[in-house]
Amino acid sequence: MAYNASSDVRGGRTAARERLSGANAVAGFDVASLLDVAPYSLDHVTKSALFAEAMNALTRHHFSHCPQYRSMLEFLGISLDTHHVLADLPPLPVRLFKEFELLSCPRKDVIKTLTSSGTSGQQVSRIYLDRTNAGLQTRVLARIVASITGGARLPMLIVDSPAVVRDRQLFSARGAGILGFAMLGTDVTYALDEQMRLDHAAIAAFCESHADGPVLLFGFTAIVWQHLYKVLRDKGEKLPLRDASLLHGGGWKKLASQAVDPVTFDGRLRETCGVARAINYYGMVEQTGSIFLACSEGHLHCSNFSDIIVRRSDFSIADIGESGTLQLMSLLPTSYPGHNLLSEDEATLLGEDDCRCGRKGRYFHVAGRISQAEIRGCSDTYRAA
């Protein structure tokens, strides 16, 4: 589906300034007005002004509301009396969400806790969401996914087991991903049963109702490959879908070890499952909602709601084309201090505003975990039986 690069930018810089002057009850800037703008429309000038303002405001917000965050900033000697250049605002290492209970809202307001899916023996991250933050995550996710679906809710086949979302109080990264995306679908159907086997009856009913129309498949890359594609291939079966888009994420590491690259993946899913468009995404439970979608060029894109910086090992800013540690910024986190994070992933900035797909913003490539970083992730840490 074509992405319309000329969509409404709302007068660029001036409008961005006006937006910023609009008061937001939560953090001092108005993220809501960005919801009305095409999600990949802000160019460097507009976006860097917006992010400098917003990240300073969010840093002050979390400084005032999260005691541990405040202690860390004080320890680093960061004064919030002055406005900081974006790159000078300190990112929080993601592992701190494993070691501390980091909340920027009253505990009683927490309606949902997301956890990262660590392997056994590892501590998990805990991300606390209040109503406002949870709602904003879903709205932003909807805007980003609408850039490929056109905005309508589509019949959705989730390539996973309903058992993953069974614990309704505490969601793993996998469960949180599923629930977040399920909100965007209609006739939400799980393709796998409790034992991760194909649920033939459910799939047949889904295909019968929606074979001709556009549908959305969602799943973790390794699970889609292992539990949908390979099982169908071995049985010599195909899904009778004609216009399916597949959104998949969670990392390529498991598939790389089986010598499956993105081109192979897309080709096989097209042949076997009727997937006309396979769209990879990158995201982390610490910044749910503002995910990064890969374009037709295979590049991951920052939306208006997120931005990245790639850091060298001495923490200086890497050049375009140079790999380093990925720092991620998101406009969404208000109930926990996750707006500016240092990940454990190695990435390369590929460019800004000039991808051939037409999207504005930075685009990049993620190579995987930095060596020596703890193993973590969504489906990469999922152990197939």
Add this chain to the structure above:
Amino acid sequence: MSNSNKYDTAFIETFQVDAQQLSGLQYQDIKEWDSIGHMQLMSVLEEAFSVELDIDDIIDFSSYEKGKEILSKYGVSMANE
């Protein structure tokens, strides 16, 4: 069945609550009305009234009363029945 009855029945059957609990009931007030329960309720209502709700309306559907207001935009009226 009137629209009001259908609407109440959707809540009562999805969340296993009594009719007296409905007035003032808000999202996350009871453990049954969490994000999963919410999607179940949306799907029951969509079927009952043959409508398809926009994502923003699903997110804004924050209480029993707010839901009536949202459904009225889809031509589902519960007044004067």
